[in-house]
Amino acid sequence: MNTPESRKVRDLVYETFASEGRAPSMAELARRTGSTVETVHGILHDLAAAHALVLTPDGDAVRMAHPFTSAPMAFVVTPLDGHDDRRWWGGCAWDSFGISAALDLDVRIDTACPHCGTALSFTSGPDTPPPAGITVRFPRPAEEWWDDVVGTCTMIRAFCDRDHAEQWTAAHAPGTGYLADAPTVWRLAGPWYGDRLAPDFQPHSREHNQKLLDQCALTGPFWHLP
Ligand SMILES: [Zn+2]
Ligand SMILES: [Zn+2]
Structure with a gap:
C-alpha cells in the first residue's frame, strides 16, 4: 500500500x-505525522507485509528497516569521521x-568471528572494499530469507577467513549455506x-x-529470489 501517509x-x-x-516509536510516528497511533499501527503492518520493514514479534515496534536494526545484533557500524558520533547496529555483514x-x-x-571468537574490525566505505x-x-x-528474516540476518556472519567459515559450518550446520568473500558482499x-x-x-x-545478484556472480538455485 503506497499512500502518501505510508510513504511519510x-x-x-x-x-x-x-x-x-534507533527506530521511532509508534507514538512518535503518530505525533510527527499528525496522525493516530491506530493509523500508524495499520500502516506499519502494511509496510511489514510488503517487506518494507520488520516489526517486533508482538507487532508494536519497528525491529528492522533494512539495512538498519533497532536491537543489538552481531555488528557495530561506526563512522570513521571522529566528529560524527552516530552509531548503528548492523543486522548482518551485508547490512x-x-x-x-x-x-x-x-x-x-566491528564484529567477532563465530568460529574462534576473534574480534574483527575493518573499514569499509562507498569506494573502499573490506579486506x-x-x-x-x-x-x-x-527463497527462505523472509520466512524468518531476523533469524536470517542474525546468521549472516563474518569469519576471519574461509577456513574458519568452513570449520564452523562443518561443526554446526554441515552441508548448508554459501560462503562469499566480503568484497563480493560489499x-x-x-x-x-x-x-x-x-x-x-x-x-x-x-x-x-x-x-544485482547476477552481477556479483551470485547465481544458481541458492540465490533464486522468491
Ligand atoms: Zn576465526
Ligand atoms: Zn541482514
Missing part, C-alpha cells in the same frame, strides 16, 4: 535510523556494508541498499534484485 511513515523510520541509530552504502559514509565495522580475506556465510537460500550491498535513503526511493522489483 516509512521515510520517518529511515530518517530516524539514519540520524539517531553493515548496506549502512555505509545508504549513508554514503566511510565506516568501521578480501574476511568471509561471509549466508545461512539459507534466498559490491552487492552498494546497489542493493545505496538508494534506501534517497528521496525518490522506490522498492526494487524482484527482477531488479535478481540482476
Whole structure:
C-alpha cells in the first residue's frame, strides 16, 4: 500500500535510523505525522507485509528497516569521521556494508568471528572494499530469507577467513549455506541498499534484485529470489 501517509511513515523510520541509530516509536510516528497511533499501527503492518520493514514479534515496534536494526545484533557500524558520533547496529555483514552504502559514509565495522571468537574490525566505505580475506556465510537460500528474516540476518556472519567459515559450518550446520568473500558482499550491498535513503526511493522489483545478484556472480538455485 503506497499512500502518501505510508510513504511519510516509512521515510520517518529511515530518517530516524539514519540520524539517531534507533527506530521511532509508534507514538512518535503518530505525533510527527499528525496522525493516530491506530493509523500508524495499520500502516506499519502494511509496510511489514510488503517487506518494507520488520516489526517486533508482538507487532508494536519497528525491529528492522533494512539495512538498519533497532536491537543489538552481531555488528557495530561506526563512522570513521571522529566528529560524527552516530552509531548503528548492523543486522548482518551485508547490512553493515548496506549502512555505509545508504549513508554514503566511510565506516568501521566491528564484529567477532563465530568460529574462534576473534574480534574483527575493518573499514569499509562507498569506494573502499573490506579486506578480501574476511568471509561471509549466508545461512539459507534466498527463497527462505523472509520466512524468518531476523533469524536470517542474525546468521549472516563474518569469519576471519574461509577456513574458519568452513570449520564452523562443518561443526554446526554441515552441508548448508554459501560462503562469499566480503568484497563480493560489499559490491552487492552498494546497489542493493545505496538508494534506501534517497528521496525518490522506490522498492526494487524482484527482477531488479535478481540482476544485482547476477552481477556479483551470485547465481544458481541458492540465490533464486522468491
Ligand atoms: Zn576465526
Ligand atoms: Zn541482514
